[in-house]
Amino acid sequence: MGESCRDRGTFRLADGGIAMRKLRSWFLRLWGISQGARDDEQFSEEIASHLEMHIADNIRAGMTPEEARRAALVKLGGVEPTRQAYRDQAALPFFEALSQDLRYCVRQLRKNPGFSVTALLVLTLGMGATVAVFSFVDAALIKTLPYRDPSRVMVVYGSIPLGSRFHLSFPDYYDYKKLNKVFTSFEVYDNNGFMLATPDGAQLAPGARVSAGFFRTLGVTPILGRDFADGEDKASAPRTVMLSYASWQKRYGGRSDILGQTVTLDGNPNTIVGVLPRGFHFAPASPAEFWTAEHDEGPCRGCHWLFGLGRLKDGVTLAQAAAEMSALAKQLEIQYPDSNNSQGTSVVPLPEVIVGDIRPILLALLGGAGLLLLIASVNVASLVLVRTQSRKREVAVRGALGASQRRLLRQFITEGMVLAGTASVVGLVAAAGAIQLMTRLVPAEILAGMPYLQGIGLNAHVLILTGLIALFCAAVFSLTPAFSLSRNAMRSGLTEGGRSSSGTHWRRVGANLVVIELATTAVLLVGAGLLGKSLYRLLQVDPGLQPHNLALLTLSPPRETYSKDPQVVALERRILDRVQTLPGVTSAAITQKLPMGDGDFTTSFVVVGRPKPKEHQEVAYRLVTPRYFQTLQARLAAGRYFSDAEQESTKPHVALINQALARQYFRGENPVGMRINFDGAKPEDEMQVIGILEDIREGPLDTDARCAIYAPFEQHPVSFFAIVARTSVAAQSVLPVMAATVREIDPGIATFESSTMEQRIHDSQPAYLHRASTWLVGSFAVLALVLSVVGLYGVIAYSVSQRTREIGVRMALGAQRATVYQLVLREAAWLIGFGIAAGLVGALGAAILIRGLLFGTQAWDGFTLATVAITLGASALAASYLPAHRAASVNPMEALRAE
């Protein structure tokens, strides 16, 4: 009685009543699975009463009791088939069989805790790693940014010979806005914070200044209040501010009556007009809490502090926009040759600005995790295969007892699904933990710059991926044994001699799997090795200073109190006097910007007496107090440092340059004694070069040393600077004292970035990213190594166990133990050789893919490749030695008798 027959009467599902009845019936049948025993009893009773009535009728019709009984039983047509047909209708046969399969499968798994735990652990590792890394990829690269059509939004940078991502000036912005025909709107932002007035004194608050149409260009509307109106960014307009959602919650408790309140930023009262949506973030200015309308419409064309932001008009391509902006820049360069010399533009899509740096790292990590997952599933697949071999007889017995081919196959599929399903659930939990751990390990500052990671977690995308992986694994784990147990294997499994054919078959499959594992491991090991070497090279970079025992503190004195140069100088002297005499401090100095930052604060200079250069000579510019170099323990290459006396603005101006600058602009000349000046400055600002420093890394460690000019602080004092103190005790212990000292001098001074130079290097973005990727890929590689070596061991051990008799025969015929070792190890060596060779080829490809992440290391780094080949080869051979040893210890007599 087939499904199709039973349902023939009701093929009109469109009829609501019938559909409902079908559903009801389906639920009853689902319920029926658990009701099996009770229904059976009732049904037996019903059949019995039916039979009795039938027999009684037959007797009444004149049959003898025997005849009557036989006739009734014939009509019944066998109790069991009838009962089965009834049972099939009572419950859902599919689910009933499934629950049977499940019970059987769980029993099987519990019976083999070694297999189950290993398989689950290995799979969970692979899945957990992949899912965790994928959730980062999803948050950074897949989830759309919270703007309207984000790929059409472009960031426009100033491009100068020093690099292509520099600022624009206000008059240039204004001209670009007026003249361009490629953007529907062209706006600007800058990402400097504010000094926020609070009851506890001034506080540095992250913020940004934007032109009025900024949020409209992004396509963001406030959830409370209003957006900036056109013209609200004029210098004459009243000052207004919008709050980020986080700031609104944190500082104002999410109250809706904050609109119209004032908040004092940089000493200016601003009216709160709106609150930005919760999901809004803008990484280039993150974690900005206060967004004000830009009011600084300086007429200075040479003062660059803004970044442009434009939305492409429909149909305009990136290339067209870039060409148009370059043409406009050329036009301005001709019009204003003094200020706009070599001042170009570069146009970069906003998503690229936000995630461009992290994309290659994330993709490399995802690749690493994926390879680990591949190894893990290959390993479990071979475990499943081995187990299938040992279950051959069981399968054959079940087949002989009447289990159909389909039913046996279903058993394997159920087991594969249970394995993959459990692993993915455990893997998801592990991934959730790993995500938490990974986000917590990212330094807060770096995390603040990646606001898109805030919503990270197990969302729909991640769950879908997990589901797909689980399906894939389930398919692999159920189909491998199903294929390996071909029809004849099921039959021949009953006869003990039937080991040879399927044994060889498995050995071939297992060998292929091991080659894949070894190759993948080689790829991961090479990746980890290259990244590790890059990290090592990065940390070996000479920063041009001695980072040990250097305490750092950045200060922002309130501009109202320190608006005049003499006030700043007086403050600087008081601070230095006090800090220098702190216990544990041996020397202290002040710099306008700490090394190993973003390398910003640049100026263009000219060499006095030379014709004006065609190109801007843009270099880093640092104002420092005289003992700065001794405090850092920088090294002087030529000339001398400046003295205290030379600081005063009345004295002739002096400067030091670094070797990079000397190399680039004074090739073959001795710059010491020559005079330089800022581009376009007055002759009285000329500085004499008095010394050459070995390069101090002003920019990030992973970029070349920047050209730099160092001038005395007091000649051009700035009211935003950092203290550097050399300590004789642990620098960490001096930090709180230093901050307290500054607050004692003036509680209005905001202090931040209190850290040691070693921390600063350790936490810097390139060091962090290199370290994180090295650790992650490294741990993937170590896991992969363990898994593949164990996998190889399994294959060789199995092969030896299959060949015990052959080995026994050989030894009985006079083979030496050495020959047996050779026999086994040769087999292993072939696999290892193939695996490593394939792996190295793959690794070269992978290394070329991640070469953007490498620092000071070539993709084809011979040392790394050789080390990996040797490590992997040695561990793999060691793993094969054990089974070889076992084979060589075989007692020929026992081996032969074992049959």
Next chain:
Amino acid sequence: MGDNDVWQGTLALMILKTLQSMGPLHGYGIARRIEQISDDQLIVQYGTLYPALLKLEQEGYISAEWGVSDNKRRARFYRLTRAGVRQVEKEARRWEKAAAIVARFVSPTGESL
């Protein structure tokens, strides 16, 4: 199989119709009645009858309870539910219509063929 096909598709209707005309009845009675009506041309096997009864019960067209038969035997009696009564009418109409259509194809007067 040929005979069986018709048989299977219409067994449900026959059961419902039987219960409608005879009132509450046990499985044996239903089988006997169907066999009688068909002049013993149809043989109702247990293996088809009871699953069909169960299906109708699951669909809510009939209900069953234990009772005592005419000759004092314990038996399970099936009765038509209200939904079952409606279903009999609907199924009967549908069957008549379907039969008429099929008849037009197989009858010798099918000129349009």
